[in-house]
Amino acid sequence: MSEDTEHTFEGSGSELRAMTMELDELHHDMGMPAMNGALSQMRGTSRRTFLMGAGAAVTGGAVLAVVGSGTLPALAGASTRRLSAADAAFPPPGLKGDLAVAAVAVSLENLAVFAYAAGLAAATAGKLGTVPPAVATFATTVKAQHQQHADAWNAVLKSNGKAPVTVTNPTLTPTVQADFAQVTDVTGLAQLAITLETIAAQTYQAETTMLESSAAIELSSSIQPVEMQHIAILYYVLGMYPGAQTSSGTPLAFNPTSMAV
Amino acid sequence: MTGDSRALAELLEESQDLQADALRPTRDALDELVETGHARRDDDPEVSRAFHEEHTRALTASLSGAALLGAAGGAVLVGALASAASASSPSDVQILQTAASIENLAVATYKTALTLPYIGGSSANPVVTKFAQVTMGQHAQHADAFNAAAKSLGGKAQTKPDPAFVPVVNKAVASLGSASATQGALGVVGLAMELENIAAETYVKDTVLAKKASNKALFASVMGIEAQHVSVLLAVQALLKAGAPQLISLSPGTAASLPAAAGSLGFPNAFYKTNSAAPAAQGAVK
Numbered sequence: 232m233s234e235d236t237e238h239t240f241e242g243s244g245s246e247l248r249a250m251t252m253e254l255d256e257l258h259h260d261m262g263m264p265a266m267n268g269a270l271s272q273m274r275g276t277s278r279r280t281f282l283m284g285a286g287a288a289v290t291g292g293a294v295l296a297v298v299g300s301g302t303l304p305a306l307a308g309a310s311t312r313r314l315s316a317a318d319a320a321f322p323p324p325g326l327k328g329d330l331a332v333a334a335v336a337v338s339l340e341n342l343a344v345f346a347y348a349a350g351l352a353a354a355t356a357g358k359l360g361t362v363p364p365a366v367a368t369f370a371t372t373v374k375a376q377h378q379q380h381a382d383a384w385n386a387v388l389k390s391n392g393k394a395p396v397t398v399t400n401p402t403l404t405p406t407v408q409a410d411f412a413q414v415t416d417v418t419g420l421a422q423l424a425i426t427l428e429t430i431a432a433q434t435y436q437a438e439t440t441m442l443e444s445s446a447a448i449e450l451s452s453s454i455q456p457v458e459m460q461h462i463a464i465l466y467y468v469l470g471m472y473p474g475a476q477t478s479s480g481t482p483l484a485f486n487p488t489s490m491a492v
Numbered sequence: 493m494t495g496d497s498r499a500l501a502e503l504l505e506e507s508q509d510l511q512a513d514a515l516r517p518t519r520d521a522l523d524e525l526v527e528t529g530h531a532r533r534d535d536d537p538e539v540s541r542a543f544h545e546e547h548t549r550a551l552t553a554s555l556s557g558a559a560l561l562g563a564a565g566g567a568v569l570v571g572a573l574a575s576a577a578s579a580s581s582p583s584d585v586q587i588l589q590t591a592a593s594i595e596n597l598a599v600a601t602y603k604t605a606l607t608l609p610y611i612g613g614s615s616a617n618p619v620v621t622k623f624a625q626v627t628m629g630q631h632a633q634h635a636d637a638f639n640a641a642a643k644s645l646g647g648k649a650q651t652k653p654d655p656a657f658v659p660v661v662n663k664a665v666a667s668l669g670s671a672s673a674t675q676g677a678l679g680v681v682g683l684a685m686e687l688e689n690i691a692a693e694t695y696v697k698d699t700v701l702a703k704k705a706s707n708k709a710l711f712a713s714v715m716g717i718e719a720q721h722v723s724v725l726l727a728v729q730a731l732l733k734a735g736a737p738q739l740i741s742l743s744p745g746t747a748a749s750l751p752a753a754a755g756s757l758g759f760p761n762a763f764y765k766t767n768s769a770a771p772a773a774q775g776a777v778k
Contacts, residue, residue, distance in 0.1 A: 363748045368755030376762040383763070417747075432716055439712040440705040452699040452712065453763040456692055459716030460723040460759035467727065467758075470744035472626075474720045484630035485637070485713040 321401050323394070329447045330391055332438055333384045335492065336451070338400035339431050340381035342407060345399050346427055347374035349411055350420045360416045366468060373424075373461050380454050387450070402492065403430070418469060425465045430490050432458035437491040459486065584707050585647035586776040587698050588638045590654065591711070593775025594691050595635035597653035601661055601687060602628035605680045610673035617740050620677065620728060624684075627721055634714050641710055647777065654775040657690070678732050685725035690768050692718035697769040715764075723758035730757045 322334035347370045354362040354370075385395035399407075407427065414420050435455035442448045459475070467473040475483040602624050606612030612621055639649035653661075664683045668676050695715035702708045731739045731754070739746055739754075 361748070363750060364752035365747055365750035365755035368752045370755075372756035372759070376759065379762040418744075436709075436712045436716065439699045439708045445700050448708075449700050450763075452696045452715065453766075455712065456696060456716045456719030456764040457759055457762060459719050463720040463723040464727070464755070464758040467724070467742070468747040468755075470742045470746065472742070473623075473724045473727075474626075475717055482626050482630070484633040484717060486716050487713075 321398070322396075326388075326393060329442050329444050330388060330393060332442060332447070332451075333387050334393075334396045335400065336435070336438075336454075337381045337384045337388070337396035338398060339403075339427075339434060339492070340377045340384065341397070342399035342403055343377040343427050343431060344374055344381065346407060346411065346423065347371075347377065350414075350424070353414070353420075354417075359414070359420060362417055363468075366417055366421070369464060369468070370420075370424075376457060376461075380457075383450060383454075387447070400492070403427075421465050421469050425462055425469075426490075428458050428461045428465065430492060432462065433486065433488045433491040436486060437488045583701065583772060584703050585642050585645050587701055587772045588642040588645070588707065589647060589650035589777050590770055590772060590775035591691075591694065591698065591714075592635045592638040592642065592650035593652060593654040594657070594687070594694060594770060595631045595638060596651065597657055597661060598631040598684075598687050598691065599628055599635065600653060601665070601684065602631065604665055605684065608668065608676060608680065610677045611680055615673055617677075617737055619740050619742055620681075623724060623728075627684075630717060634717075637710060637714075641707060645704075650775060650777050652775075654770060656770070656774050657687070661687070674732060674737070678729065681725050681729045681732065685722055685729065688718050688721040688725060690770060692716075692722060692764065693766045693769040696764050697766040698772075701772060719764060726760070727754065727758050730754060 321338070322331040326334050350359070351367070351370050351374070353359050354367060381396075388395055407423070410423050410426075414423060432455050435451045435458065438451045439448055439455075442451060462475070463473040466476070472480060472482050475486045477483060606621070606624055606628070609615050611624055635650075639651075643649055661683065664679065668679055671679060692715050695711040695718065698711040699708050699715065702711060728740055731737060734751070736751075739749055
């Protein structure tokens with residue numbers, strides 16, 4: 232049995248807590264190989280401009296949440312700044328092909344980090360009612376994983392002499408902010424999270440046929456299943472079938488890409 | 493639990509009805525395969541061989557140290573598992589056939605598991621039963637899709653299970669006979685989780701190995717589904733081991749009762765690994 236699935240419980244509380252503490256170490260242990268591979272192999276020589284079309288077009292005055300590795304994005308109002316249209320070209324003009332995809336991927340991961348951080352802050356402030364402990368753990372752990380994903384893609388950009396992306400996806404950010412403003416409980420937060428995770432997972436899935444570098448495909452494909460796992464647990468929390476499904480809740484054997492950006 | 497059972501039964505029924513819809517992306521991919529499938533037959537045997545050697549080492553290490561089941565007693569997989577697949581053909585065809593062989597093994601394993609009283613019988617948790625039923629059906633769809641893609645490239649359909657894993661599964665299932673319900677359920681969950689993880693890791697790797705874009709898309713559409721199966725099984729395993737089977741429930745209020753750490757058990761790694769991926773040719777048609 233693979234080491235990451237072989238666990239023995241002696242009791243529900245202490246053993247579960249111990250495993251959670253191990254997660255952080257595992258994240259770093261497992262993330263490095265994929266990221267290092269990408270760092271050594273990815274080059275920005277592609278002509279392709281995947282994700283640079285309508286989905287990533289930004290309008291002047293879009294609100295971008297600025298986040299970065301090591302920071303803890305807070306609620307939208309405290310952690311965002313309004314960028315001018317000149318600031319907002321996205322992906323940055325110097326990024327082409329796989330590097331442009333990397334920039335978009337970072338922006339999606341940043342948005343997820345922002346959303347989970349905002350959710351945790353709202354929960355701490357008592358704005359979401361009673362928050363089950365498992366939900367808080369979920370949000371904390373998932374936020375950290377999304378930060379690692381963002382770091383991995385940013386490392387790719389940096390290794391190619393490009394600046395890291397520290398903004399959230401400009402197309403989706405206004406909608407997410409508006410939706411988040413309507414969230415009043417854990418159920419609403421989980422539903423918003425499912426949307427973000429689904430967009431991320433489907434985008435990575437679509438990238439497998441669009442990225443040119445094998446290392447980039449490898450990195451993208453190593454992240455997609457993790458986002459899908461986040462989705463499964465979110466559905467479980469909501470009392471729904473814990474897997475990909477139609478809007479009416481019918482399980483799907485093949486994940487679609489209709490929500491990819 | 494009654495509500496869960498009814499809801500899941502409805503979902504299963506809908507799932508069967510909508511199987512054709514679910515397969516639409518695959519059919520689209522297969523259409524593309526038909527158009528492009530014969531354009532290139534440049535699979536590199538040397539690349540396949542190197543990949544095979546590399547991953548045979550990793551997988552052998554993974555499975556040889558595996559205590560797939562902690563439980564004792566059980567039935568033996570027969571029929572479909574009696575004759576295993578083996579290797580050789582072009583790379584995209586090989587990896588598609590290998591994928592089909594993994595799916596075939598998963599279907600056979602879930603089918604056998606559902607004959608056990610604590611998985612498919614009256615003493616079973618209805619959520620676990622329905623999960624096994626839905627998941628078995630999904631694996632059958634995956635096998636069909638992989639085989640259709642292989643045939644579109646001029647290969648044969650793989651109708652047998654992966655030969656490397658059959659002995660392991662047989663041994664594990666054979667040990668289930670005298671197990672208690674909890675032990676048996678844990679054994680089945682552990683075995684299923686191992687197979688799901690191998691499938692997920694294999695398909696993650698296959699998105700890089702596959703030459704045809706349509707094949708990459710097919711593997712990408714399935715890898716996350718298998719990873720979700722792993723997540724669910726991780727959660728179920730944890731709750732069974734914690735002596736809290738009542739929390740294996742799809743009632744909306746269940747989340748409030750879950751221990752804090754349960755919120756992170758379903759996704760142990762930030763990046764999905766591939767060290768347990770099946771070698772590309774392992775399940776190919778001989």
